[in-house]
Amino acid sequence: MRVAWLISILLLVAGCSSSTDGEAERITPIPPNSSRPSSSTTTPSTKAPTKPPDPGAPVAEVTAWIEAGKTVDAAQYHVAMREGVTTDLGEDVAFVTPSGKTNCMTDSKYSGGALACLVELTDPPPRPAAAYGEWKGGWVDFDGTTVDVGSVHGDPGRFTAGTGPQLPYGQAIGFGDYQCRVDPVGLYCANRAHNTAVRFSDAGIEPFGCLQRVTAPPDIGEKFSC
Template identity: 55%
Template structure:
């Protein structure tokens, strides 16, 4: 009797292995084993931001590198740069900003008469020469940087935005943000970016280097050197 039951069970199991119409049922897909190739999985899009540069950007560096260098510096509190002083007398600039580099090579201020454009007086070792037809006092180290243009050397009848004096010292390795600008001081020079036009500049006694869209062009008669986007 036991043998008959086992035989009937075997017949039943064999019948269940057949599909509709007598065709075999498709086998279930097997999971890949440890040594088989699995289906590719989704990978994160994009890559981590690169580390900020460890040294100042070289001449002709991409503007993104200059921006990264400037932004890598710890920020200085802008509240300490809203005044200038001359002979012990301080003048409040309101929203304006003024600062000097530790070397004293560059003294910069936002010019309220020029929509807050950055203006610097720089002690250049080789400033642009005075053009032949310029009248007034020639200042070869006068730098105007509104963003889409930058000029070096111009004539001025007065001290302009520097009449009331100069700002506080911006220490080496610190960055100061104001308006569309951010500037960082370094022993190799002063680096500033204008975010609105994605242009940048390095200013030192050795000269002026520009980055981004700024390209040198023929200057007007009353300017030493001019760069424009």
């Protein structure tokens, strides 16, 4: 009896040991959770506008596109040339687009530094009946709050000095409250003081921001105002 009892005890101990060993073999360490998302986040980069703004675009979009251009040194544009004669413009600036269709200049002496451009418009506004003097349908004045297209000028005025250096495509120039950038589709100029902008091209004058078409005075062809 005692022998049988001992055999039973040994068999029971062996069974428990085998069961424990098998359980130990099935236990494997838990690997680190490698699929846990990283705590770092990637912020999308803000890309500069790549194409000129369309008519009716928000003025912020126009300004951003202008500012994305490569800025030139405005000191190079304080002169104008005519028939081989160079005129120092002092504080004023002058430049012409590569197409030669838009010639711009400021005049701090008579207009407080407002921008004026002579544009070879395909369809300039006709001369009003009440306008007396030499009519220039492509003369555009942009002071920030108004745009006048077509006006009377007995002489070239500020443009007597000729034209400024060429402003290359894709480049921008800043002066006073203005920032301008030229593109094959036209010249874009923004007035930062009044948050307005204008596109000058032979196809026409396109205002942005608060500038809206209004009834023009008797001696002005077209007028936009805030």
